[in-house]
Amino acid sequence: AQSVAQPEDQVNVAEGNPLTVKCTYSVSGNPYLFWYVQYPNRGLQFLLKYITGDNLVKGSYGFEAEFNKSQTSFHLKKPSALVSDSALYFCAVLSYGNNRLAFGKGNQVVVIP
Amino acid sequence: DVKVTQSSRYLVKRTGEKVFLECVQDMDHENMFWYRQDPGLGLRLIYFSYDVKMKEKGDIPEGYSVSREKKERFSLILESASTNQTSMYLCASSLSVVGGLDTEAFFGQGTRLTVV
Numbered sequence: 475a476q477s478v479a480q481p482e483d484q485v486n487v488a489e490g491n492p493l494t495v496k497c498t499y500s501v502s503g504n505p506y507l508f509w510y511v512q513y514p515n516r517g518l519q520f521l522l523k524y525i526t527g528d529n530l531v532k533g534s535y536g537f538e539a540e541f542n543k544s545q546t547s548f549h550l551k552k553p554s555a556l557v558s559d560s561a562l563y564f565c566a567v568l569s570y571g572n573n574r575l576a577f578g579k580g581n582q583v584v585v586i587p
Numbered sequence: 588d589v590k591v592t593q594s595s596r597y598l599v600k601r602t603g604e605k606v607f608l609e610c611v612q613d614m615d616h617e618n619m620f621w622y623r624q625d626p627g628l629g630l631r632l633i634y635f636s637y638d639v640k641m642k643e644k645g646d647i648p649e650g651y652s653v654s655r656e657k658k659e660r661f662s663l664i665l666e667s668a669s670t671n672q673t674s675m676y677l678c679a680s681s682l683s684v685v686g687g688l689d690t691e692a693f694f695g696q697g698t699r700l701t702v703v
Contacts, residue, residue, distance in 0.1 A: 517694035573637045579629035
């Protein structure tokens, strides 16, 4: 069964600094990888995905993520964090032919003004 | 835009009650999911369905059942609500992963259920 690890509970970053949120995964077969964001009292919003092709994928709100097959990682990045980026971020994975979507525990990102 | 609608934002039920949480999607998606979200535990999959009348257990199916009689609707049922089922419940839908690239899931706003 597929699984996701998000090793840090909270990431603190100063506004304007680069933001990185880490994710590693375990799946049999080729992975489909996703990042979602959740603002307080809201559902999850899709940010970006990796299915195939270029290892660096770009998504909404200036976020990007890099797929690294050898390290089984899919870290989320943003070059310059905004206070409005403060939210809960979830990494998710599924494998081709398996519709079961597994999530990590989430990372609380706090951007300090 | 895809819309996933959950019938209630907030719900308070008594211990032992039978509780129905309804979810409707308008994009003809094959897959539908029910998750519960608890602080520090992330999203845990309760059940998912990949077609009408088809369902598979997720990681924490105990105490729950589901129904999918129509493609657009996926219901989560708490047969006899207990206080440890107090949680945020999230419904999601997606296209089938087989042969497609548009596989991201779309989420409803969530139902915060309190069992007293």
